[in-house]
Amino acid sequence: MYSPKNISPVNIEPTVSIGISLPFNKRVIFTPTFFTKDSIKANIINYLLTNPGERYLNNGFGSGLRQLLFESINSETEGLLDNVKEKIRGDINKYFPNVVVDKLECNFNSETHKLFIQIYFRVTKQGERDRILLTL
Numbered sequence: 226m227y228s229p230k231n232i233s234p235v236n237i238e239p240t241v242s243i244g245i246s247l248p249f250n251k252r253v254i255f256t257p258t259f260f261t262k263d264s265i266k267a268n269i270i271n272y273l274l275t276n277p278g279e280r281y282l283n284n285g286f287g288s289g290l291r292q293l294l295f296e297s298i299n300s301e302t303e304g305l306l307d308n309v310k311e312k313i314r315g316d317i318n319k320y321f322p323n324v325v326v327d328k329l330e331c332n333f334n335s336e337t338h339k340l341f342i343q344i345y346f347r348v349t350k351q352g353e354r355d356r357i358l359l360t361l
Contacts, residue, residue: 288316
């Protein structure tokens with residue numbers, strides 16, 4: 226008889242992969258991740274760069290962050306950057322409860338028209354720290 230087990234994402238055997246890394250631009254299509262921190266980092270990036278409705282069979286998945294790119298960002302619309310920060314913090318708290326955002330920075334370069342987002346986070350159970358840098 227089958228009995229379900231409670232499986233933890235913590236990797237005990239470093240020879241067993243627990244996820245895939247982003248981006249998909251290496252010699253092999255999928256680069257496996259062997260540590261919880263790396264897997265969570267890839268999952269957060271995937272979530273932030275996905276718009277709701279893009280994920281097959283999971284229409285609610287995604288932050289919709291790219292939709293904000295078409296908003297007018299300049300020195301007078303600093304509130305928009307605050308909205309981006311609030312959205313990211315809220316989504317990470319909701320969908321990644323084992324992650325704590327230590328620091329979140331959003332900067333817009335008006336010359337290159339790029340939005341830079343840096344997220345410094347830690348995995349609560351392991352205490353591991355890492356950083357995500359997104360350029361939109």
